[in-house]
Amino acid sequence: MHDIRMVRDAAESLRAGMRRRGKADTLGPLVERAIALESERRSAIQATEEKKAARNAASQEVAKRKKAGQAADDLLASARALGDEITALEQRQHAAQSELDEILIGLPNIPLDDVPDGDESANVVLRTWGTPRAAESVTPHWDVGERLNLFDLARAAKISGSGFIVYRGAGARLQRALISFMLDLHTQQHGYEEAWVPLFVNRESMLATGQLPKFEEDMYALRDDPLFAIPTAEVPITNLLRDELLDNARLPLAMTAHSACFRREAGAAGKDTRGLLRVHQFDKVELVRWVAPEESAAQHELLTGHAETVLQQLDLPYRVVLLAAGDTGFASAKTYDLEVFAPGVGKWLEVSSCSNFTDFQARRANIRFRAAAGEKPRFVHTINGSGLALPRVVAAILEHHQRPDGTIAVPTALQPYFGAASIG
């Protein structure tokens, strides 16, 4: 959500932001409408408050007269008339306000200056770590999984439907090992506090982090309760501090959580859906930081580094992609995708999306801080990223660490958690 003052005083940068996302056609008119509504809202407020001030003065005078034992019938009549005018003006104000709110809650964040313009084709590969393995002689993970009995997608489809996973045996253990490894890394080396959070959250939480109102069809909703299954632990973690004023808080605050994530993937049918690549339920370790505005760019780099460390310790080649404005998520001002190379699939797989949301989520969620006593509260900046999403990491391990004899080498850092050096 944008500062209402932006609509008034910096409308051009708002227009430019929508343009850079390639949404000038659809969102441009909304911006113009918002500007008109804001001026309407303000004139209504002015008129309303003037009348209210008059009514308050009259009321005080009534009190005074009653105390003195005098009659106040004339005042009562005029105050009653004022009340009617106020009601009408308030209706005008509320109408403008609610239409304005609806527009503002639906406008995406403004990309930072160093984000390239354009759509997905303008994404920039910033760096690559490790050496992608040649695709020949590497079996895709779905074949490996079947041969080594690591997961059972057919039975998962039977009990739930396509797009669900059943891990078993070493496959189940591998995922559990990865979760423990990642959580330990982030809590012990990177300074995150571990959390365990609800998998179902209310509408307010989804609005605060930006999943709603635009992406309702992407989420699972419960039938009998007004709750949504979380698409990422970002939602419950960020909302931990919703409507809070962090007084004397020493920022940054950093939290990590492992959770299941649920995505309907509506409209994604048929696209990279084989094996573990795109599923309705998956596990993920999430990283969230609440930071001071002036630090958010540096903190974004820091968090991205924390996610990269996971891939480095798992000895998996990856690249860091800076997303172009048109490919950057609704709430994000700048996003780095981490893509691991899976030689069996022959593709770079997104395993983490590290975003700087600036004050966009904080304003929606009303998360403020006071840097020092006596200072005005300000909105924090929020930053988050996966560290990492599990199924694609599993896929990459099964492919990149595949030996000629068909067994899988378990990365050294993972061996204490997995309990063996090899699968198969």
Next chain:
RNA sequence: GGACAGGUGGCUGAGUGGUUGAAGGCACCGGUCUCGAAAACCGGCGUACCCGUAAGGGUAUCGUGAGUUCGAAUCUCACCCUGUCCGCCA
């Protein structure tokens, strides 16, 4: 799910329908005192919005939303949340 009790500022805790933005306490900030600190004492101290270059003025805000009233933290209704007890389940 049922019955009670309760939701007031960063925290705690008073509050009779009429200078209550809201006593007191804690925390915090400034000052006096001190070599320095602590203690004590004095003063200050919510948030958001509107008008204004500013000084300043105004409006709203006591869980949320409606209502009664000239006027609501205070009265009415609905909803949400918390606590306790009962029931149910693990």
